[in-house]
Amino acid sequence: MKVCGVELKGNDAIICVMSKSMGLYDIPHVRVPRITIEDAGDAEQMRKFQFTFSKFLEDYKIEKVVIKGRAMKGKFAGGPIGFKLEAAIQLIADVDVEILSANMIKTTIAKSPVPIDFRDTGLKKFQETAFQAVFSYLESQSRA
Template sequence: MRVCGVELKGNDAIISIIQLKDGLYDVPKVRTAKFTLVDAINTEPLKKFQFDFLQLMKDYKVDTVVIKQRDLKGKYAGNPLSFKIEGALQLMTELNVMVISSTYIKEGLSKAQVKPDAREVGLKLFQEPALLTAFGYLEQQAS
């Protein structure tokens, strides 16, 4: 199973792809670490964002996309633009997209023998929350 973890920050969708095959995890090299929605008002940039994201998922044969849930209100509330990006991702019928809570991710990570480190698997440090989102999901599915 190949999963793409997504962390939404501002107008960026930061991604990390991880695969679980025969009980082993693999983090493939991916041509991009994040997608940016450059224009939050007009339709065409949003369609391009969706197209580019979907194309990457097809190219890397991703089965599931998991988005790390953000708070709706309060000090740590998500940026309004990030919710627009989340909606755009969820509306792509070609993908299995779900939003998962931090609690769900933490439960999955607690079941793991070793927690992955972004730098050790060849990712940038800013991709670590996306990596842990995908890894936590896979650990929950494995149990």
């Protein structure tokens, strides 16, 4: 199963695609490490963002999207644009989307540490949180 991990940060949906088969992880090279929106207040740009994300999922045959959740309030609360992008992703037809809490990600990685150094994955440093989200999801599924 191909899973897309997403971290929403500012106007960006930072992406990491990963699959796990017979205990082996695969991180395919993807053409874009993030999908950006210029003005989240513009309905046309929101539709374009949603279409672009949907097309990305279709092109790479991604079956599931996991988004690292953000706090609704408090010091580490997510911004309003992030929540709009999250909704746009969740409303894409025929895509299974799940929000993972930061605590779940942290707990799963503590129980099942990443077997390689992140620098050896070939991903950019800014993709690390999306990587952790998708890794923890796949690990939690293999233990379920």
